[in-house]
Amino acid sequence: MAACTVYSTQSLKTNCFISTPSSKTHYGFHSKQIVLYSTSKRNKRVNNPYVITCAAGDTQTVVIGLAADSGCGKSTFMRRLTSVFGGTAEPPKGGNPDSNTLISDTTTVICLDDYHSLDRTGRKEKGVTALDPRANDFDLMYEQVKAIKDGVSVQKPIYNHVTGLLDPPELIKPPKILVIEGLHPMYDARVRDLLDFSIYLDISNEVKFAWKIQRDMAERGHSLESIKASIEARKPDFDAYIDPQKQYADAVIEVLPTELIPDDNEGKILRVRLIQKEGVKNFSPVYLFDDGSTISWIPCGRKLTCSYPGIKFAYGPDAYFGNEVSIVEMDGQFDRLDELIYVESHLSNLSSKFYGEVTQQMLKHADFPGSNNGTGLFQTIVGLKIRELYEQIVATRAETPVKAAKA
Numbered sequence: 001m002a003a004c005t006v007y008s009t010q011s012l013k014t015n016c017f018i019s020t021p022s023s024k025t026h027y028g029f030h031s032k033q034i035v036l037y038s039t040s041k042r043n044k045r046v047n048n049p050y051v052i053t054c055a056a057g058d059t060q061t062v063v064i065g066l067a068a069d070s071g072c073g074k075s076t077f078m079r080r081l082t083s084v085f086g087g088t089a090e091p092p093k094g095g096n097p098d099s100n101t102l103i104s105d106t107t108t109v110i111c112l113d114d115y116h117s118l119d120r121t122g123r124k125e126k127g128v129t130a131l132d133p134r135a136n137d138f139d140l141m142y143e144q145v146k147a148i149k150d151g152v153s154v155q156k157p158i159y160n161h162v163t164g165l166l167d168p169p170e171l172i173k174p175p176k177i178l179v180i181e182g183l184h185p186m187y188d189a190r191v192r193d194l195l196d197f198s199i200y201l202d203i204s205n206e207v208k209f210a211w212k213i214q215r216d217m218a219e220r221g222h223s224l225e226s227i228k229a230s231i232e233a234r235k236p237d238f239d240a241y242i243d244p245q246k247q248y249a250d251a252v253i254e255v256l257p258t259e260l261i262p263d264d265n266e267g268k269i270l271r272v273r274l275i276q277k278e279g280v281k282n283f284s285p286v287y288l289f290d291d292g293s294t295i296s297w298i299p300c301g302r303k304l305t306c307s308y309p310g311i312k313f314a315y316g317p318d319a320y321f322g323n324e325v326s327i328v329e330m331d332g333q334f335d336r337l338d339e340l341i342y343v344e345s346h347l348s349n350l351s352s353k354f355y356g357e358v359t360q361q362m363l364k365h366a367d368f369p370g371s372n373n374g375t376g377l378f379q380t381i382v383g384l385k386i387r388e389l390y391e392q393i394v395a396t397r398a399e400t401p402v403k404a405a406k407a
């Protein structure tokens with residue numbers, strides 16, 4: 001722990017090692033403070049206590065932020081991510097059946113919709129959308145994410161998407177990795193600063209529309225007109241409050257219509273770009289062939305089966321919102337997923353544990369949306385990157401005991 005924010009004497013006892021200034025003092029826990037007492041002066045309290053050395057908190061949670069509009073693939077991404085760590089992600093056992101939380105051995109995914117301060121009726125009455133910061137409680141979001149990061153359990157509210165109401169809270173215990181996914185993980189600077197890594201799923205309007213139609217018409221029985229109207233109604237707030245968060249993301253997965261078919265308006269073949277910020281702690285970008293070069297690659301031929309319109313990769317350095325980034329791009333889709341190994345062997349810095357791990361993960365989830373294109377490929381790679389980041393943070397903590405400020 002960098003500094004002891006004390007939520008309870010219990011968390012203090014488990015997270016901090018305290019060295020007393022001399023043999024003439026000893027310590028105790030009083031309310032939420034560490035208090036030093038003089039051994040020689042009848043246990044009188046010693047004012048202005050000493051520096052405390054906190055344990056290199058193996059209890060501290062790594063926090064990942066995933067931002068995107070609704071229906072843009074966050075759940076699919078989460079399923080790929082938790083699969084990288086093994087085990088299955090499930091709602092809290094015995095809890096609210098409409099909980100938005102998913103828990104696995106390593107990760108807990110909480111949905112930031114749970115911090116809506118206005119329920120569906122409240123938003124309607126006030127004339128605000130769920131994307132509007134006024135409909136969300138950022139103070140509570142900050143307090144609770146910070147508490148979890150510091151190893152303290154919280155009672156998190158639940159927004160019930162079935163009823164549109166705020167349900168009684170559920171207990172969230174600190175996991176190894178906490179993923180906060182939703183509309184606003186990078187909106188509030190205090191929450192943003194708690195993130196060890198952040199991702200933005202940037203789905204272009206054309207593609208978002210195609211996905212929404214596919215899901216909301218086919219699976220939820222909505223009409224084409226109502227889908228169009230809902231997208232239009234959200235757009236001003238999306239542009240004002242959601243989209244700007246991408247400038248803060250460490251990795252952006254941008255999904256655009258293909259450039260391989262002139263004037264394509266079907267939105268089925270996708271051009272996907274993985275935009276990776278340079279210089280992010282514990283994150284080293286993936287590259288194609290040669291780090292820092294500019295490359296264009298058409299892998300179709302003897303080793304990769306491609307039907308029309310083919311597949312094109314690109315890689316190179318660039319600038320994004322004034323930051324130095326490197327971008328890997330894939331336009332087109334795979335015909336045979338097992339042949340992905342050929343592409344994988346030309347990508348470097350994948351953070352995989354063995355040769356072929358990316359292909360193995362993609363084959364394992366071949367039925368997930370986007371498994372035949374760059375969305376699935378880049379989501380899988382970002383999943384491996386997060387695993388590596390987590391392992392590096394844990395290893396660093398184990399090596400470096402941190403001196404914390406005085407209580």
Ligand SMILES: Nc1ncnc2c1ncn2[C@@H]1O[C@H](COP(=O)(O)OP(=O)(O)OP(=O)(O)O)[C@@H](O)[C@H]1O
Nearest residue numbers: 069070071072073074075076211214215369370375
């Ligand atoms: N990579 C993809 N390729 C094609 N379609 C996709 C892809 N990802 C998501 N979709 C489509 O978008 C729909 C929503 O995906 P998903 O449930 O993962 O999004 P979400 O952001 O979690 O949505 P919500 O926030 O509304 O629950 C899917 O049912 C699917 O139709």
Ligand SMILES: O=C(CO)[C@H](O)[C@H](O)COP(=O)(O)O
Nearest residue numbers: 070113120130161162164183
């Ligand atoms: O943008 C959203 C994030 O998922 C939802 O629209 C928001 O949470 C409100 O939910 P509902 O439409 O179920 O009242």
